[in-house]
Amino acid sequence: MLIIKLNATDSTNSYLKRLCGNELVTDYTAVMAKKQTNGRGQMGTVWSAQSAKNLTFSVYKDVSTYNLEHPFYISMATALALIKTLKSLSINKLSVKWPNDILSENKKICGILIENVVKQNKFASSIIGIGLNVNQVEFENLPQASSLRVVSGRVFDIDEVAQIIIKNLKYYFDMLKKDEFETLKNKYESCLFRKNKPSTFKDAEGVMFSGFIKGVSNSGCLQILLEDDIIKEFEFKTITLLY
Known part of the structure; x- marks a missing residue:
């Protein structure tokens, strides 16, 4: 897998989109930045993270050969990949706050921003932006935010976490390619925050x-x-x- 590491950029999603416009990008190419000057969340919100303490990265995914009628399945696969990753790191009490915030112990530790490219009325590719709070311990004026370090007491290798996420993205996108929509949906729903409460x-x-x-x-x-x-x-x- 190709991982491009940057000290700073406006946003890793924007950087990867520009890259796709200039050259042929291979599947699962990722862009990581120690600092984002204009990190973006869902619907134009801002994603703020301390420099070099968190994982802010974007992954290019070719979905041109997938049978995708509903793009939300890309969100489901991504959320499940993150849950699988965090479980492997012994992070407990995980859930997905609809549509795709990842919580641990009811506090947000990860946000996802997915931007899809449609060509000739078909989903061609996705840029999957992931902001995961890893080693940051203070969240000023963000009472519902937390990090892997806060919930576990351990310091994590950010590069290693990124590689595990990409491996698990491949796992769930393989399911998506095999049209295992019902299985993915059931797994996603089983992780929903406050389901049936x-x-x-x-x-x-x-x-x-x-x-x-x-x-x-x-x-x-x-x-x-x-x-x-x-x-x-x-x-x-x-x-x-x-x-």
């Missing part, structure tokens, strides 16, 4: 309501069982799960 949500208008997370649709909508025994689907950013 009474939870409180807030919609885009600020109205709070209660329900039970039951699963996700193929397109990635969150399926919630409401008080009137109706399961309703919600798109990303239309609701917030309150802690």
